[in-house]
Amino acid sequence: MIFDNTYARELEGFYTPCQPETVPAPKLLQWNQPLADELGLADGLPAADIFSGNQIPPGAMPLAQAYAGHQFGGFVPQLGDGRAILLGEVIDRHGQRRDIQLKGSGRTPFSRGGDGKAAVGPVLREYVMGEAMHALGIPTTRALAAVATGEPVYRERPLPGAVLARVAASHLRVGTFQFFAARRETDKVRQLADYAIARHYPQAACAANPYLAFLQAVVAAQASLLARWMLAGFIHGVMNTDNMSISGETIDYGPCAFLDTYHPHTVFSSIDHQGRYAYGNQPLIARWNLARLAETLLPLIDLESATAAVEAFTASYDTHWLAGMRDKLGLEEPDLALSNGFLALLAAQRVDYTLAFRYLKDPPQLRALFADPAAYDTWALGWQPTRPPRNPTYIPRNHLVEAALTAAVERADLGPFEQLLSVLRDPYGEHPDREAYAQPSPDGNAGYRTFCGT
Secondary structure (H helix, E strand, O other): OOEOOHHHHHOOOOEEEOOOOOOOOOEEEEEOHHHHHHHOOOOOOOHHHHOOOOOOOOOOOOEEEOOOEEEOOEEEOOOOOOOEEEEEEEEOOOOOEEEEEEEOEOOOOOOOOOOOEEEHHHHHHHHHHHHHHHHOOOOEOEEEEEEEEEEEEEOOOEEEEEEEEEEEOOOOEHHHHHHHHOOOOHHHHHHHHHHHHHHHOHHHHHOOOHHHHHHHHHHHHHHHHHHHHHHHOEEOOOOOHHHOEOOOOEOOOOOOEEOOEOOOOOOOEOOOOOOOOOHHHHHHHHHHHHHHHHHHOOOOOOHHHHHHHHHHHHHHHHHHHHHHHHHHHOOOOOOHHHHHHHHHHHHHHOOEHHHHHHHHHOHHHHHHOOOOHHHHHHHHOOOOOOOOOOOOOOOOOHHHHHHHHHHHHHHOOOHHHHHHHHHHOOOOOOOHHHHHHHOOOOOOOOOOOEOOOO
């Protein structure tokens, strides 16, 4: 790997140099060869040693990044990488700069009493979710490797430990800006904004006010991202400001899940007791988070312009979402009433979200999903598709993800995980021998809960 570590070189004071802890028996559980090829990584890399933290490759400058964040609405002035270490940055085969980070690599100065470790289950969950999102065309961080450490981590019970090697456009977050704004370090906020502009939105540098153009670009990127989440039925589960990436990628797959039975109030996260991050709330929370970013930039942007930039999120999101629904319904032009009518129908009759859209290409199958087919018939009178609807066949069904993780954790059997991963990498395909991967849980995921994995 050839590193070019601009974050370490240009942003001194924004991180703490930190070495990953060594582990007793690293073993490669998963290796993402297509991603390794994108990054231009050489064959024969000692992946288990490097991506467990046992061997620091030449040129790496390991560090833990500082950031703050609003967690479920409450501001925490110092969070930071409590169990993650940025190895450094590489330039991929397309000329794009990418971070390579170890997650679960031990304590850092930001660990706040935690052990800084990760278990096999959450590591593999992030791996499979990131690959599924990537295949669906949703911007996301991705896993390069999952490495077993050969030592237990202690949660409610001892669990096998692991480290995730994560690749991202960067790990800059809304919370990174909040960290320095909360300390009234305006020069550092400006420095961070200059860095983010150069790395992610270089066109903003040419604007009359580069910092306003930067905010506008982040708002636009997040509007597009949130529309894609909603169209796919993805629920992040913990949309704190420290989990919102400046680059517009999905980051930090903790208590995430996909919708089964459609309802906008759906919550799976065990820690979201009030439903703050319910499926239907996600666009509202994204806008709220962007307002927090705008606040950090107020020394550099006037209030009226910053407010207008944040308020533009709603129209941008609506445009992206409606365009996506046009494609999902096979329409020539967006139709808000028809789109909302279909979703209302799914919610009223508790129909599986992904299956309903998939079966739009086979109306008799779709009609059979409804307990009251007459209601569907009424809606269908106004539905006049002009091209084939485009919808995924396979998503990370919650019961299948859990079964794969259970096999990996309890029996050290990676077969179910690898088969699921193979299916999810072709989400729009139709394979009769894989039909079980396209079906909802027999029990409707009654009482299903996801956990943070910290």
